[in-house]
Amino acid sequence: MDTRTPDLFTPENGDDAAPIESYASQAYLGYAVSTVKSRALPEIADGLKPVQRRILYAMGDAGTAGFAKCARYVGEVLGKYHPHGDSSTYEALVHLAQPFSMRYPLIDGQGNFGSRDGDSAAAYRYTEARLSRYAELMLAEIGEGTVDFAKNYDGKFEEPVLLPARLPFGLLNGSFGIPVGFSTRIPSHNLKEVAAAAAHVIRHARAKLDNVLEILPGPDFPGGAQLISPAEEIRQAYESGRGSIALRARWSVEPLARGQWRIVVSELPHGVSCRQVLEEIEALANPRPSTGKKEVNQEQKRLKQFVLDQVETVRDESDRKSKLRLVIEPRSSRQNAAETMAALMVHTSLETRYAVNMTWLGLDGLPETKGIVDILREWGEWRVNTVRRRTQHRLDKCEARLHIVLGRLLAFVRIDEIIKLIRGAEDQGDAKAKMQAKWKFTERQAEDIVNIRLGQLTRLDGVKLNDERKSLEADRKGLKEILGDDKALRKLVVKELDEDAKKYGDVRRTLIKPAERAQVEHTVVEEPLTVILSQKGWIRARTGHNLELATLTFKDGDGLLQALECRTTDPVIALAASGKSYTLDAAALPTGRGDGAPVNTLVNSSSDDIVWIGCGDPQRQLLMNSSAGLGFVCKLGDLVSKTRQGKDFMSVGEGARAQAPAPLAGGKFVAVLSSDARLLLFALDEVPVRANGGVGVQLIALPTGITLASAAPSDGKSLAVSGMRRKNRATLTLNAQQLGAHLGRRAQRGKLCDASLRPDRIDP
Secondary structure, three states: OOOOOOOOOOOOOOOOOOOHHHHHHHHHHHHHHHHHHHHHOOEOOOOOOHHHHHHHHHHHHHOOOOOEEHHHHHHHHHHHOOOOOHHHHHHHHHHHHOOOOOOOOOEEEEOOOOOOOOOOOOOOOOOEEEEOHHHHHHHOOOOOOOOOEEEOOOOOOEEEOOOOOOOOHHHHHOEEEOOOOOOEEEOOOOHHHHHHHHHHHHHOOOOOHHHHHHHOOOOOOOOOOEEOOOHHHHHHHHHHOEEEEEEEOEEEEEEOHHHOEEEEEEEOOOOOOHHHHHHHHHHHHOOOOOOOOOOOOHHHHHHHHHHHHHEEEEEEOOOOOOOOOEEEEEOOOOOOHHHHHHHHHHHOOOEEEEEEEOEEEOOOOOEEEOOHHHHHHHHHHHHHHHHHHHHHHHHHHHHHHHHHHHHHHHHHHOHHHHHHHHHHOOOHHHHHHHHHHHHOOOHHHHHHHHHOOHHHHHOOOHHHHHHHHHHHHHHHHHHHHHHHOHHHHHHHHHHHHHHHHHHHOOOOOOEEOOOOOOOOOOOOOOOEEEEEEEOOOEEEEEEOOOOOHHHOOOOOOOOEEEEEEEEOOOEEEEEEOOOEEEEEEHHHOOOOOOOOEEHHHHOOOOOOOEEEEEOOOOOOEEEEEEOOOEEEEEEHHHHOOOOOOOEEOEOOOOOOOEEEEEEOOOOOEEEEEEOOOEEEEEEHHHOOEOOOOEOOEEOOOOOOOOOEEEEEEEOOOEEEEEEEEOOEEEEEEEEHHHHHOOEOOOOOOOEEOOOOOEEEEEEO
């Protein structure tokens, strides 16, 4: 008995087993293509994903005039077109009915269809739905030969490959999806503006972006709000199909009795809910320590105090019947409402950015990110082709009907003879054959005549038939003219766009008004300040200069590393041993008689050691250096960081540390000292300037186990080398003649200055 496990990847022909990597790669590739083309990306033609298209078609095909249970529609979609989970299908149906998600909902919902606060819809056995008036624009032409049909998953039914959308619904309602390797986030737009822009592009084959933006200035979201991005930022997003736009809540001051007032937020940025804003304000008022921290940092404490000083209460007074209403009551009526809202916008989602990524499945079936002009042009060509197919379908029907009418007119002239012939025929086939042979009826005309009931045949009205013939001939002529003239066809498409815009369009909801991003200005009284950094990275500030540093106290095992005199309005730059630089607000540093706070709690840093702090003229030059003997020249302003995450400025190798920079106040030379008491003096011009930081160049050659002890500028006339000699602190002063012996080129080994000294510092 063979107990071996069969190899599932061994081909039947006996060839070597296929590698599992190849099998997995092919399987995953198939899955990826499926998610891109059959699930997550919308088609540029009708703006729908497959499940949305199937839901609308199934609802239209069901033929129900009023509301029907959503469970019925979900079952119809699953059974005929979409063999996936019922929950995902119902979620897609709910999304199409939510007025806060869709700018122009394609489904009218009755019952609980969720809320913008994230509340889920009721189960599909409770809710009801019907197609909305906007769905007419999707399905009105479905039976007029406008789109192709394909077999469903089991081959028993047919479903449309696309819906004949009369407007570019992908732009009207937007879309969001994340398939494998792609993502899309298309904002919604105003119907009138999109229709006008599409008409412009159809009329002008070489339409320019600037002309389109005059008609379609920006997105129009369901919840309104204000678009504050400058015109150039919007233009960039529409030109490339990718970008970011800034949205801001709309609010007003509501006066109350006795001079009191409150702020009422009536519109929020798209995707932001009242619950989210309430939670963010609560997090500011009651902050929690960051992961791995035992207490909140100074910035969190400052924000907490600010919120408690500015805001009394915040509550959501929205309901299903009224519009959104978020009420913010101030602590005092003497506050400035604009300043309060600016602070809340900075730290909450009352002001946010919307990432634009207009990736579609084009008419060629391939995913691509497209600019707004290319989108409108491609949709316009598809719509023109759709109207051409519709016109051809109508022409075929018109000619088929005209053919029948001509046959009936011919029969009307010989009605008695035809009746006699039909009565004398053996069957319908015999009657058709005799009519075709005697009077040149076509087979289709003859079949129509013999299928007419005798009573109806005797009552044929020649006048009415002749009028219908004239009408059909006129229709045929008009349809042929449209099909034969591309300009006439495009003119018809533009005319229909204008008609649909008038019938279905509405006013813009999102206000487009460029404005500066909200900022919080802190009024700080300028006064002298001394910043004190301990050896273990604790920082504090004391008012005034020329402090008695000997009177300062520190925690056990800690001591003074650096004292920096500055002003309360100065930014304080901190350099970490990893080479990262951070920028601190001098006025926000902890004061009082305590030990201060770890620098790491004031910035988003790990347990990184702080080796130096600095402030002053941003143009002041510094000699950056590391224990590995590398360095470069930069300006103090180059180290400034705009975020709490800091700035990766100096790259240090594994096992090395950044060291305190040396101010280049004067001197034409650089003096560098190794830990084994070797001193090297070389020209400052040999050190490159690196405004963006980096690794730097070798200042002094260091053998394994030896580090750079100190670096400083020098005028070449005198230099003091300090360190430990035995158990005492000692300083070796070198004059110009002695320094000459150490003069060389950058990256040399240097010469020994004192074998008994363990140096750690150079003073010019």
